[in-house]
């Protein structure tokens with residue numbers, strides 16, 4: 001009996017020791033979890049398993065500094081740039097990884113973001129004090145920690161020697177800087193001894209891109225490119241400029257010697273050289289990089305295989321683009337979502353899917369139709385304003401006739417809006433209150449004119465639905481039997497996709513498969529539930 005109770009006590013003791021050990025280890029690990037980390041590597045070939053290891057200690061940004069003389073190992077660094085950023089995509093996509101390229105001849109390291117944690121590979125133990133002193137951008141209270149990294153077999157470096165140039169150029173859209181962009185920018189910086197020019201596409205050049213309405217403003221894109229380049233090598237001169245055509249400054253500036261492109265933009269380099277020839281200039285040498293593949297574990301087959309900003313934008317659908325702010329002008333409950341979207345954008349289908357999730361729906365288009373019924377005040381106001389011939393024999397408003405009048409004449413449409421809109425929004429608000437009283441928590445107010453009439457000011461959030469205008473034309477022709485001309489006219493009488501998304505908290509695009517649309521709704525609904533729980 002006694003033996004059994006000793007045994008039990010011992011087991012309990014052992015268990016508590018193990019639990020406290022795990023707890024203390026975890027605590028140590030969390031204590032070390034830094035926003036921005038810098039890791040010193042003794043050898044360039046240690047880069048291979050760095051992402052997974054470092055992401056246990058660093059959550060936002062990871063700088064990597066290779067000890068040694070990079071000038072002697074440019075081909076190896078060039079290869080490691082590709083390996084590192086490809087690895088970052090699959091192993092630590094949430095970490096902003098930056099391989100510092102500045103020559104170690106210059107002793108000091110000054111990063112754009114202050115360092116909270118210095119990591120070093122254990123082979124550098126004897127040098128760590130001097131390495132630590134070389135970091136000028138250390139946050140107060142920063143920590144130092146060593147980690148074990150395997151020396152990877154790098155194989156034979158059959159890499160071509162890296163040729164360097166004074167003036168290097170490259171170009172692109174650079175929306176939400178990704179690891180493919182980082183490879184391109186780093187390869188350019190590695191090959192430049194003096195100057196790098198980056199042409200960043202202005203708004204006229206981006207409109208054929210997928211979900212271009214969600215591309216960041218050019219100022220932000222330029223800022224991100226400058227931020228990355230000045231971080232990886234602050235000693236070069238950078239000129240990051242908007243371009244309104246493919247050529248940018250490369251077409252007539254004799255100083256440029258090299259252009260860095262990817263497989264998909266190599267054709268652009270050929271065109272630039274044709275233009276330079278016309279202008280009597282030497283052609284640029286071209287360095288072509290391979291496209292980095294998107295190894296995101298949940299990449300949908302709708303998305304591109306290469307790392308791309310389009311994939312990133314597609315993954316933003318159904319997520320919160322703008323955090324909601326409380327609306328003091330309306331009651332807290334029910335929670336009202338304004339659902340906006342152009343004609344034939346798939347707005348009603350989205351509303352149906354939200355209904356299936358549990359939202360109550362108010363359709364403002366139908367409210368307008370209801371208010372036109374014979375005997376109601378709007379019916380007579382409309383016949384007085386637009387003529388008796390818009391009224392059918394049974395006293396109904398002939399909406400097709402009225403549509404023909406207002407959709408071909410802006411003034412008439414504005415006249416109709418000023419008569420109908422106040423009545424529609426008043427009725428919609430009455431219905432919101434009634435649904436709230438019935439116990440509905442979330443009401444979706446669907447309205448084609450949500451944005452133009454600014455009815456989202458009567459809502460807690462605005463969710464917008466967009467599809468490319470060419471697709472809307474096709475869908476409208478098919479659904480309403482309109483000619484291409486008529487369909488285009490209706491679409492152009494509505495706010496553009498850009499206006500629809502300008503104030504949106506969440507954007508949907510039912511342009512791909514039904515499953516892809518459903519996944520956007522699922523994301524949005526779970527964000528909403530989370531938000532509503534935090535609001536209680």
Ligand SMILES: CC(C)(COP(=O)(O)OP(=O)(O)OC[C@H]1O[C@@H](n2cnc3c(N)ncnc32)[C@H](O)[C@@H]1O)[C@@H](O)C(=O)NCCC(=O)NCCS
Pocket residue numbers: 342343344364365368399400402403406413416417420421424446447448449450493494
């Ligand atoms: C002009 C009318 C009679 C045409 O009726 P019809 O049955 O042919 O079309 P319906 O109402 O279903 O609208 C079809 C589409 O046209 C577009 N549309 C409707 N009204 C407008 C408007 N005022 N401005 C721009 N586009 C509009 C929307 O995309 C809508 O989905 C009708 O749309 C109308 O009365 N519009 C004015 C009231 C209004 O703004 N209604 C929308 C409230 S959300």
Ligand SMILES: Nc1ncnc2c1ncn2[C@@H]1O[C@H](COP(=O)(O)OP(=O)(O)OP(=O)(O)O)[C@@H](O)[C@H]1O
Pocket residue numbers: 171172173174175179180181183184209210261262263264265289290291292293306307308309310311
């Ligand atoms: N996955 C990638 N790997 C290597 N380089 C890339 C990759 N994606 C884009 N680039 C290159 O980076 C430069 C800028 O790319 P850009 O932003 O124009 O394309 P993108 O990321 O594919 O954007 P979008 O998806 O919006 O078309 C271009 O020269 C482009 O070829």
